[in-house]
Amino acid sequence: MSDDPVLGSRIAHTIALKGISKMFGSVTALHATDLSVEKGEFLTLLGPSGSGKTTLLNLIAGAIGPTTGAILLDGRDITTMPPRERGIGMVFQNYALMPHMTVFENVAYPLRVRREPAKTIQVKVTAALDRVGLRGFGDRKPRQLSGGQQQRVGIARCIVYSPAIIMMDEPLGALDKNLREQMQGEIKRLHRELGTTVIYVTHDQEEALNMSDRICLMNGGQIAQLGTPDELYFRPRSRFVAEFIGESNLFSGRMNSDGRIVIAEAQLIAGPDNRWTEGTEVLVMVRPERVKIGHADGFAKGHTNVLNGEVTSTSFIGGMTRVTVKADNGLNISAKMVSGHAETRPELGARVRLCWSSSDVVVVGN
Amino acid sequence: MSPAVLIAVAIVLPPLLRIIYTSVHGPALSLTSYAEVVKSNLFRETLRTTFIIAGSASVLSLLLGFIVALHLARQPAQRRTALMVLVLLPFWTSILVKCFAFTIILGRDGIINSLLSWIFDTRIQLPLVLNRIGTLVGMTNYLIPLIVLPVLASLLAIDSTIYRAASIMGAKPARIFWTVTVPMSLPGVFAGLLSIFVMSLGTFIIPALLGGRRDQMLSNLVDFYNRQVLDWAKASSISIVLFGIAAAFIIPLILWRRRKA
CATH class of the missing domain: 3.40.50.300 (P-loop containing nucleotide triphosphate hydrolases)
Structure with a gap:
């Protein structure tokens, strides 16, 4: 010791x-x-x-x-x-x-x-x-x-x-x-x-x-x-914990019968989680660095949790660049990508597509 | 020079020059009066008394004032301000009034002796005034507010987390006092002690009213030559010697403070 x-x-x-x-x-x-x-x-x-x-x-x-x-x-x-x-x-x-x-x-x-x-x-x-x-x-x-x-x-x-x-x-x-x-x-x-x-x-x-x-x-x-x-x-x-530690996208939603969480008309697919019964109101979190961001027509099939939206702000904070997107369903989603030169960053107002895997959706509580 | 310095110089310098002039202007322009002063037994003994009284009064004031400052430093700020007023109250009272008050308190049939007489049911007349005790009581009363302020300032400058650190490391209060409080307040103690010592060198009223024949200090000797003997040259030369002694103590203090700043 x-x-x-x-x-x-x-x-x-x-x-x-x-x-x-x-x-x-x-x-x-x-x-x-x-x-x-x-x-x-x-x-x-x-x-x-x-x-x-x-x-x-x-x-x-x-x-x-x-x-x-x-x-x-x-x-x-x-x-x-x-x-x-x-x-x-x-x-x-x-x-x-x-x-x-x-x-x-x-x-x-x-x-x-x-x-x-x-x-x-x-x-x-x-x-x-x-x-x-x-x-x-x-x-x-x-x-x-x-x-x-x-x-x-x-x-x-x-x-x-x-x-x-x-x-x-x-x-x-x-x-x-x-x-x-x-x-x-x-x-x-x-x-x-x-x-x-x-x-x-x-x-x-x-x-x-x-x-x-x-x-x-x-x-x-x-x-x-x-x-x-x-x-x-x-x-x-x-x-509190989700917001205090790191950055987070937090959404309120409702569990549906097949383990999906419905948020503002969109469906999020979360990892298997048997703590909640159908119809429960839950708070879910997706870390911005887990959100992938790509061209509006990008991402091959097989991806879950795909949303389209428009870039509303970008901020360059060193190693990472934070991109805020207003999704077509009304959600504001923050994504973090590894920084490249200015020309590689999405422009304001650009159409983009976001996606994240179901294992990155964390049910915080209800 | 700043305006304040100019005003001070204008007020202090002319009378000082006048006294210097008087000290060398006896029957002829000479240093005779200085020579006579230095040779005189009366002067030598009075100088010794002056140092002894000023020194013991300063040390006594420091010991008592340190306790007061320590207590004040441990109070919450608001309470401390209120208690500071109590410390400063005698400082704002005329020294003459205080001396007369002490003759009433310390006198042969004064408050203390009356109280003791009543307690022991016999006539007690302790000699508490017109001697060294009376002089030291008066001097200490005069000097304590002046030593409390610099000592308190240096005690308050000690970061309280140092006390916490010492305590967590296992030190008991007595050790913390001797290893943290005392050494860290030493600059304030030293500066305060020196300045009250210099201030008490020139005390006049206290030994005159509360002291006896053997407690007369240099200022009283100046008064003696001035009013009884009417030897103004000697009175002036004693003043100048006293001024020189005070300067010899205060100048290093000023230089030390300036170097620290």
Whole structure:
């Protein structure tokens, strides 16, 4: 599980929340929630601001106490334990480094708190700084480092004492996009190498999809959906999840007798799905990148879900180009195609034909 | 130069030049009065008293003011503003009024002694005024608002997530205080301490009204030569020496602040 003799936590830890909730006055920040994080798991709390993800994080860290429920660390109740006794590590968005201490002293701080001998501190701090690629930076002050380097110090300070759980509160939020992607890779590598259980908070869905074993998508103070990145992306269970993660075409329709879904006079063919009975109103989703777009007389026979329409807008967003089509049956459908030069993109007002396979039609719910 | 500097110079410079002129213009134009001042035992002892009183009053004010600032820093903003008014209230009160108030509170039959007498049912007359205790009480009362402000500013500048981080890493409140709060507030503490020390070097009314014979400071000596001895050259030269001492402390502070900015 861990390949680092100095820093590796020999045992990864689990954390479980049982019916945990939090009220601030009469406002419910978090509805009663059950959540368990497995040993060595990378779990991301994702959601818009005010969704309750930070409340959940603060409850686990012990910064605030829950209104109801219990928090179990390896089965032991830590609900009322003060933060300093929980043995949890935290990485902050604004780094929260001690500006008057050197990098070495910052990383040594949690070890000094634990009264570890000077020799052990020297070995562990050096190993931690090595891990985050800051060998030789020990004598610098935080203000002499770039944002990315400061956050590496923040991570080193966290892994150096092998905490039971590492929590990261939007750790890359203050960094620019390129650096953020690079750091995502490094945090993932550290997680793989050290095998620690990580709870990661972000509002950036790409970050969540890229890094997580599981994502806990929060909305309005409760869990909207908990699952692997694949499950959330390909099998969203509500309109909110379908709209929050990725882009989506959402249609309301009705199941008919042969498993087709009727939408605005057109018939969509969905994959076999026996959750719904005939006549049920359902919400279905097709991801724009699954919609094929071609000439008005294109697509050989055998294709399902074929619609004709007129291009109403195109937008070039780098690797992909988004094309919005108003279908002849009145539906607005968004399709994404791999970008080519300007002349290969459909023109505004052009007649096009769209199609997608029945397996790309996902019934979100009813 | 900005208009403010021009006005300050216009108001401060002429009287200062006048005092310098008086200090060297005795029977003849010479530095005799400076030489006599430096040689005088009275001056030397008063200088020592001045440093001791200014130093101990500043340190005492810092200790008490730090506690006040720490408490203020931990309050929600609205409550803090209300409490700030309480801190500043004595600052807006005339120092003469405060000194007379202290003679009533600390006097031989003052409020404190009366209260103690009543509690112990015997006549108690602790000497709390017209001595070093009275002087330090008056000085501390005068200086605390002046030290609370810079210390509070530096405490509020500490990012609260640093406290959270230290606590999550396992540090207890006492360790957080000594490893985060104290070192990070040090710049404000240092600047505040130096400025109240310099301010207290020139105190006149407090030792005059609340101090005894052994608590007289350089300003009181200036007053003595001015009104009792009528040796204006000596009075002026002591003023200039005091001015020089104050400048010697305040100029490094100004330079340090400028470098930091």
